[in-house]
Amino acid sequence: MTDMTDQGQGQGQGQDAKPGLGLDLTGLATGPAQVWGAIRLVPLLRAEPIDDLRLHPVLYDGPGIVDVGDGTVYTAYIPHGLVADWTRDGTPAAAYGTQLGAADRPAEAMRLHFHRRMAKREAKTRVRFLPLHLAMEGYLALHFGGPTILWEEWSRRAVGRGLSPRSERAYTGAEVPGLEDALRIFEIHPGQCGVLVYAADALAAAFAVPHPDDYRLLHPTLVQDMFGELIHHYAHFGGPVRDFTVRIDADGIDSLARLRAAAEEQETAWSDFHDNVMAAGLPANSPGYRFQRVRRMRGSRFRLVRFLPPFERQTEQHIGEAITDDRGRIAYLKTFRLSENQVRRGHLLTSLAAHEWSIDATAAALGTTPDALKARVSRLGFGSLLRGDG
Amino acid sequence: MEDTRAGLVAAEDVLLFVNAAITATGQREFRSDAAEQHLSLDFLHRYVHGNYRDLYAAALALDINDHNAARIILRLLRTATDATPEQRTTEGRLIARRLTHTPPQRVYRLFRDIRAARINNRRTRAIMRDWLAHRPDPAFDAVKYRTGMKTATRHSHLSPTAELGDFLFEPRRRIRYDHPLLDAYRRARYEQAAIYELPFTTAEGFAAKHRIPRRAFLERITPRLTRLERLRLQESARTHKAENIAADLTTMPLTRLASYALALPLDDRVRRRAELTTALRAAAAKAAGSAAGTWPRTVAVLDDSFSASGSTEKRRRPLAVAVATHFLLEALTTSATSLWTSGRTDALLARPYGPTPLGARILDALDRSPDRLLIVSDGWDNAPPGLAAEVLRVWRTRLDPTGRTDVVHLNPVYDATGFDVRRLAPSVPTAGIRNAEDLPALVELARFAAGHTDLAELRAHLDTRVRSYLADD
Numbered sequence: 001m002t003d004m005t006d007q008g009q010g011q012g013q014g015q016d017a018k019p020g021l022g023l024d025l026t027g028l029a030t031g032p033a034q035v036w037g038a039i040r041l042v043p044l045l046r047a048e049p050i051d052d053l054r055l056h057p058v059l060y061d062g063p064g065i066v067d068v069g070d071g072t073v074y075t076a077y078i079p080h081g082l083v084a085d086w087t088r089d090g091t092p093a094a095a096y097g098t099q100l101g102a103a104d105r106p107a108e109a110m111r112l113h114f115h116r117r118m119a120k121r122e123a124k125t126r127v128r129f130l131p132l133h134l135a136m137e138g139y140l141a142l143h144f145g146g147p148t149i150l151w152e153e154w155s156r157r158a159v160g161r162g163l164s165p166r167s168e169r170a171y172t173g174a175e176v177p178g179l180e181d182a183l184r185i186f187e188i189h190p191g192q193c194g195v196l197v198y199a200a201d202a203l204a205a206a207f208a209v210p211h212p213d214d215y216r217l218l219h220p221t222l223v224q225d226m227f228g229e230l231i232h233h234y235a236h237f238g239g240p241v242r243d244f245t246v247r248i249d250a251d252g253i254d255s256l257a258r259l260r261a262a263a264e265e266q267e268t269a270w271s272d273f274h275d276n277v278m279a280a281g282l283p284a285n286s287p288g289y290r291f292q293r294v295r296r297m298r299g300s301r302f303r304l305v306r307f308l309p310p311f312e313r314q315t316e317q318h319i320g321e322a323i324t325d326d327r328g329r330i331a332y333l334k335t336f337r338l339s340e341n342q343v344r345r346g347h348l349l350t351s352l353a354a355h356e357w358s359i360d361a362t363a364a365a366l367g368t369t370p371d372a373l374k375a376r377v378s379r380l381g382f383g384s385l386l387r388g389d390g
Numbered sequence: 391m392e393d394t395r396a397g398l399v400a401a402e403d404v405l406l407f408v409n410a411a412i413t414a415t416g417q418r419e420f421r422s423d424a425a426e427q428h429l430s431l432d433f434l435h436r437y438v439h440g441n442y443r444d445l446y447a448a449a450l451a452l453d454i455n456d457h458n459a460a461r462i463i464l465r466l467l468r469t470a471t472d473a474t475p476e477q478r479t480t481e482g483r484l485i486a487r488r489l490t491h492t493p494p495q496r497v498y499r500l501f502r503d504i505r506a507a508r509i510n511n512r513r514t515r516a517i518m519r520d521w522l523a524h525r526p527d528p529a530f531d532a533v534k535y536r537t538g539m540k541t542a543t544r545h546s547h548l549s550p551t552a553e554l555g556d557f558l559f560e561p562r563r564r565i566r567y568d569h570p571l572l573d574a575y576r577r578a579r580y581e582q583a584a585i586y587e588l589p590f591t592t593a594e595g596f597a598a599k600h601r602i603p604r605r606a607f608l609e610r611i612t613p614r615l616t617r618l619e620r621l622r623l624q625e626s627a628r629t630h631k632a633e634n635i636a637a638d639l640t641t642m643p644l645t646r647l648a649s650y651a652l653a654l655p656l657d658d659r660v661r662r663r664a665e666l667t668t669a670l671r672a673a674a675a676k677a678a679g680s681a682a683g684t685w686p687r688t689v690a691v692l693d694d695s696f697s698a699s700g701s702t703e704k705r706r707r708p709l710a711v712a713v714a715t716h717f718l719l720e721a722l723t724t725s726a727t728s729l730w731t732s733g734r735t736d737a738l739l740a741r742p743y744g745p746t747p748l749g750a751r752i753l754d755a756l757d758r759s760p761d762r763l764l765i766v767s768d769g770w771d772n773a774p775p776g777l778a779a780e781v782l783r784v785w786r787t788r789l790d791p792t793g794r795t796d797v798v799h800l801n802p803v804y805d806a807t808g809f810d811v812r813r814l815a816p817s818v819p820t821a822g823i824r825n826a827e828d829l830p831a832l833v834e835l836a837r838f839a840a841g842h843t844d845l846a847e848l849r850a851h852l853d854t855r856v857r858s859y860l861a862d863d
Binding site for chain 1: 420421695696697732743744745746749750753756757772773774775776777779780781783784785787788789
């Protein structure tokens with residue numbers, strides 16, 4: 001019998017998947033979109049930034065964050081895959097899973113086993129994300145309760161020899177045509193705390209942080225983020241998308257005040273259209289998502305949740321992580337749109353996790369034989385998660 | 391009917407070419423790289439030259455930038471055989487006139503390009519000879535633009551004086567020169583004191599060769615600095631703690647000065663507010679000249695969005711133009727109001743940040759019912775997109791059909807994909823702008839870009855400009 005080696009390590013994650021634990025986008029207003037080629041970037045604006053949840057101070061050079069005082073518990077977070085000098089000994093390490101904790105607490109990080117040459121090339125303390133495949137595979141494994149210790153081992157192997165078998169492709173933002181330029185020329189709004197990335201008007205990723213300063217720091221790193229095959233192809237072949245330009249009906253406008261009112265109406269019309277039509281696939285808006293509370297810090301009003309889509313084929317499916325406050329409003333959000341292959345994979349892994357990684361039980365549930373199931377698992381690139389003695 | 395339509399197309403073509411020739415320099419911009427800019431500009435030059443040769447040449451009389459002037463001259467000289475004798479006469483005069491106020495380094499570069507393009511006929515040689523003959527000090531040119539002068543001399547079959555000839559072509563032949571500058575150049579190879587007699591750019595090379603510390607070098611070379619070199623070196627001299635290099639900012643050109651001020655950190659700008667404001671006002675008064683105080687009540691909408699940061703090659707250029715416009719307007723009219731897109735109010739502390747809510751800002755401007763509305767922006771109206779165009783359209787059709795308020799859009803950025811500067815609305819005339827100093831002339835030119843331009847009228851305007859340009863001789 002083959003089963004999981006090490007379940008739910010290190011992260012203290014609860015397995016209480018609750019369908020009721022939704023995401024609430026209140027406080028994040030939709031701003032006017034900016035278009036470049038096939039990419040549309042929609043800013044998310046906060047009228048009031050969240051001050052008591054900030055990026056881990058290691059990421060800020062210099063003085064760091066001002067203490068909010070007034071007895072507020074200050075909480076720090078680190079996005080998944082962010083590489084920095086977490087261990088304070090000069091070697092780069094990657095945050096494994098989005099993290100939530102006190103500002104003075106060292107992060108739970110995975111040491112990276114880079115080739116010497118690779119490590120030298122990058123400034124060690126620069127804010128950046130993990131090399132793509134490591135980040136994504138780790139991410140998927142994390143979401144499906146994969147083994148943490150194994151991942152470190154596996155990352156060593158993957159960096160040294162590359163992935164085998166390569167079951168699918170994902171792309172860094174730099175490889176998505178136009179995204180790099182779109183991000184470079186994007187005019188960040190004052191008070192902007194997030195962005196929705198569309199490729200040929202398909203929602204590719206949602207990203208939101210608690211504070212505008214965090215956003216400004218992380219905006220350029222979106223180009224190192226990971227995007228699925230679908231998004232890459234859409235950006236490639238989707239052609240230039242059009243701006244949704246304002247249209248004002250000139251009839252009945254007889255004063256500047258009327259004109260101003262008509263202009264403001266147009267702005268609301270856009271944000272309504274966007275929220276209800278374009279962003280309809282966001283986990284906050286679509287049913288069937290399962291939310292998993294991962295961590296709640298003692299004394300803090302924030303909690304970290306991961307969410308999984310229903311894994312329905314042929315529809316928009318996102319996985320991601322969010323930090324919400326006590327009223328369920330989003331402080332931090334990062335999603336990744338799954339490709340069709342990944343949806344299939346996710347379906348398999350959730351089934352495995354649901355049956356506690358018992359191949360026999362899962363196979364029975366999926367109506368297949370254990371051998372066929374094992375073949376499927378290996379084919380999808382998760383062979384290393386299975387013990388070889390089965 | 392056909393004629394007028396052809397006339398309209400021709401007028402539009404010429405105007406967009408002039409806009410491009412004013413703004414585009416073939417350098418990287420915020421939204422396009424140098425290659426795209428070059429490709430786009432090159433097409434425009436070919437197109438306008440092929441279809442409207444006389445108007446193409448007439449552009450030399452306008453305030454187009456030196457980069458495009460050089461390209462036009464090169465193209466005209468290369469295709470001289472296609473021109474009629476009358477055209478050749480006018481072109482020759484225009485070229486000669488233009489060269490007199492083009493910076494010498496650009497003229498030498500043009501001569502190099504002429505040589506590379508293998509254009510060598512009597513007319514071209516005469517143009518080169520005449521220009522070289524009018525240089526105040528050939529020895530100075532020989533030292534500062536050594537290669538350029540060598541190429542030009544060789545290409546135009548000139549015989550320089552014996553000493554100059556030796557200096558350029560056989561420098562080892564003489565053990566000393568009579569001209570002090572030529573001799574200083576010879577001595578500078580081994581004598582450190584001699585390099586301070588040379589022009590700055592030449593001396594810089596020798597200073598590196600002799601490993602002279604930057605600070606000592608800057609302090610001693612000060613008397614040789616040109617005005618713009620001095621401005622350029624201000625901050626680097628400060629970091630090297632070199633003294634005596636302070637420039638008199640009040641004598642600097644307006645847009646350059648604005649660029650300089652914007653390059654300073656905000657704290658420095660606050661600390662030196664009085665000095666910088668005085669200098670900018672003085673430069674603006676000089677640029678306004680006799681037009682000072684003649685403009686009607688004007689409200690300006692100035693773009694300080696992130697895209698005003700320009701590119702690594704044109705750092706903060708669009709923002710500098712906007713800041714310079716702000717100060718120039720103060721000089722041009724007694725009642726000027728500037729509205730920045732970011733909502734900030736202090737022109738001196740402007741920095742490129744945030745989106746471009748042009749539409750909202752134009753509404754604010756129209757609220758003040760000005761006689762003239764001036765918009766300085768790259769035309770990427772994105773918060774929300776297209777609002778400025780709609781506001782201007784509705785304003786023109788419904789609220790101000792008689793044209794009480796005069797709206798002009800000036801755009802400092804050439805849009806490579808659109809082959810023109812980006813327009814806000816068809817009803818609003820748009821003109822390219824490179825230096826805020828040209829503002830009054832450009833507002834006049836923009837009149838033709840209002841969408842119903844008559845070619846005959848445009849031709850007449852250009853003829854007047856050409857005549858007055860050549861009459862200045």
